[in-house]
Amino acid sequence: MIQKALEEISRGTAEIIDMEAIEKLVSKYYKEGTTYTVKAGFDPTGADLHLGHTVLLQKLKVFQAHGGKIQLLIGDFTATIGDPTGKSETRKILDRGTILANAQTYQDQVFNILDESKTEVVFNSTWLEALGAAGMVSLTTTFNVARMLERDDFEKRYKSGHSISISEFIYPLLQGYDSVELESDIEIGGTDQKFNLLMGRHLQRAYEIGKEQAVLMMPILEGLDGVQKMSKSLNNYIGITEEPKDIYAKILSVSDELMWRYYELLSEKSLEEIATIKEDVQKGTLHPKVAKENLALELVTRFYNEELATLAKSEFDNVFKANKLPSDMNEIEVEEGIWICKALVDAGIEPSTSQARRDIKQGAVRVDQEKISDEKLNLDSGEYILQVGKRKFAKVKVG
Structure with missing residues (x-):
């Protein structure tokens, strides 16, 4: 059973640092019933989760099945800075209200996958706000600037003359300090988080808490295009709250x-x-x-x-x-003739009239199942079925 558990834990991983420690923790659970902690951090910078996020959540669920108690860390403090990972410029600062609203949405969604009874939800503002100025200064002495600039994205920005704020230098230290406070046995994250994840091990040593967390990294899930990582900004994602x-x-x-x-x-x-x-x-x-x-x-x-x-x-x-129409299309009614592009936007199947124009030119728009090419088309009295691509439909009634 132990070997099977380790195979499931290793499944699909990109890299594991200190697999021996994970083996000991899992073995101790099956032999003595002793649980262990697995940390995963999420900065609530957006409202909804997509399948890319669930790669980590699925792995956390596997750990739950084999003795792991999940420390689901909501980075409500670190979100005010923004993770600089993979960024070519400083992120905009989010207001506290937005962060807390996003955090609640995350919690509402993750328990579609995780067992709530085996999950502890923690907010890093609890200890990072209490750290104070003296504690923050002490934290910065545990790492030097030269090593921080070895980080790939910082190095690129520094060499190209792009700004790096001091707060971004502090971000990896804060994420690592979370592991000190939580005394995590294991931390998991994406491959793009390696620097931050290793910081947890470094700081657990520096603060002499008596352990160094193992690190498990999952690959970044490709989006629908099969090339770029799944991302809302690239519009290649599948949201877990979609219809x-x-x-x-x-x-x-x-x-x-x-x-x-x-x-x-x-x-x-x-x-x-x-x-x-x-x-x-x-x-x-x-x-x-x-x-x-x-x-x-x-x-x-x-x-x-x-x-x-x-x-x-x-x-x-x-x-x-069967080439039939869906049964639950959006419906709108207008009192007089309407421009096709505006109708597509008002019906909720195009984000903008400019995008509607582009899709018409590319032959992706149909009216009553017939392709149209006239972006200036005006819909007169009658009922029309509008379609964009293969999946978006709407009914328009023109009075």
């Missing part, structure tokens, strides 16, 4: 190659089960689309339930296989 039919359709849109990456990092199926599915696809006994449908059903069920997942599949099949 079931949208989550389902987006999963179906990923490439066959990317599907296996999603299986490994997001599915709760065992590695053996996934290997069997992959083998069946390679032999031709299972169509890759069916494998993708099964993954989509699993994920929608996780964030909603089996009934809504089945309904999402049925809706998708109606629209894409």
